[in-house]
Amino acid sequence: MGSEHKALPSQSVSRSGLILDQIRFSYNNSNSPLTFNLAINPGELVAITGPSGVGKSTLLNLISGFETPLAGKLSFNGEDLLSLPPARRPVTTLFQEHNLFAHLTVEQNIGLGLHPGLRLSPKDHKEIQTALASISLEGLNKRFPAELSGGQRQRVALARCLVRHRPILLLDEPFSALDPALREEMLSLVRSLHKENSLLTLMVTHLPSDAEKIADRVIQL
Numbered sequence: 122m123g124s125e126h127k128a129l130p131s132q133s134v135s136r137s138g139l140i141l142d143q144i145r146f147s148y149n150n151s152n153s154p155l156t157f158n159l160a161i162n163p164g165e166l167v168a169i170t171g172p173s174g175v176g177k178s179t180l181l182n183l184i185s186g187f188e189t190p191l192a193g194k195l196s197f198n199g200e201d202l203l204s205l206p207p208a209r210r211p212v213t214t215l216f217q218e219h220n221l222f223a224h225l226t227v228e229q230n231i232g233l234g235l236h237p238g239l240r241l242s243p244k245d246h247k248e249i250q251t252a253l254a255s256i257s258l259e260g261l262n263k264r265f266p267a268e269l270s271g272g273q274r275q276r277v278a279l280a281r282c283l284v285r286h287r288p289i290l291l292l293d294e295p296f297s298a299l300d301p302a303l304r305e306e307m308l309s310l311v312r313s314l315h316k317e318n319s320l321l322t323l324m325v326t327h328l329p330s331d332a333e334k335i336a337d338r339v340i341q342l
């Protein structure tokens with residue numbers, strides 16, 4: 122805690138993209154707040170690495186609005202994000218686990234990204250089918266999470282992120298629980314979905330090899 126993360130790249134970045142400008146945060150008002158300065162370009166895929174406890178998850182929570190900074194500015198394409206509640210931010214997040222509801226089918230879990238009350242129109246169902254195809258899980262619509270492998274569950278969670286059509290995708294150690302071969306497969310899936318959907322993607326990982334494999338840029342906190 123207390124260290125300054127200076128990752129503002131030199132002149133090349135405009136005010137478009139995601140900007141954290143002197144964002145300061147502390148849990149329980151401790152006297153050594155974290156400070157974040159970051160500038161991520163539109164469409165960039167950035168990996169965030171650093172030792173345990175340095176503040177990687179906190180950084181994502183500040184961007185998504187689950188934590189509130191003491192001071193500083195946070196904007197996306199010039200729009201202030203701090204005044205927006207989490208649900209209205211242009212952000213969707215994939216966590217390491219607990220992404221899916223056990224009592225809902227694959228289709229319903231993805232549908233939650235479209236409509237929290239699951240009142241899905243024929244168009245929504247079509248969108249869910251398209252999302253299932255993009256993660257190569259066609260035909261598994263009626264399965265429950267317990268009937269899927271760990272990798273398949275994370276694919277479904279990723280599909281739910283995609284149907285939300287938010288321009289910023291945050292990934293918090295999303296594949297750490299998977300074996301290396303599957304992790305590699307998931308990383309390349311993220312890479313291609315990121316490209317196809319022109320997403321600004323931030324992925325937290327404690328594995329430097331994963332960061333190097335996937336990212337346009339690696340930021341070490």
Ligand SMILES: Nc1ncnc2c1ncn2[C@@H]1O[C@H](COP(=O)(O)OP(=O)(O)OP(=O)(O)O)[C@@H](O)[C@H]1O
Nearest residue numbers: 122148149171172173174175176177178179180327
């Ligand atoms: N809810 C909380 N209340 C108080 N302190 C917290 C809370 N959550 C995290 N912290 C502390 O804030 C610091 C940053 O935590 P954070 O989870 O962001 O780190 P991290 O870099 O993601 O770690 P890891 O790689 O282990 O997941 C740590 O020192 C942690 O103990």
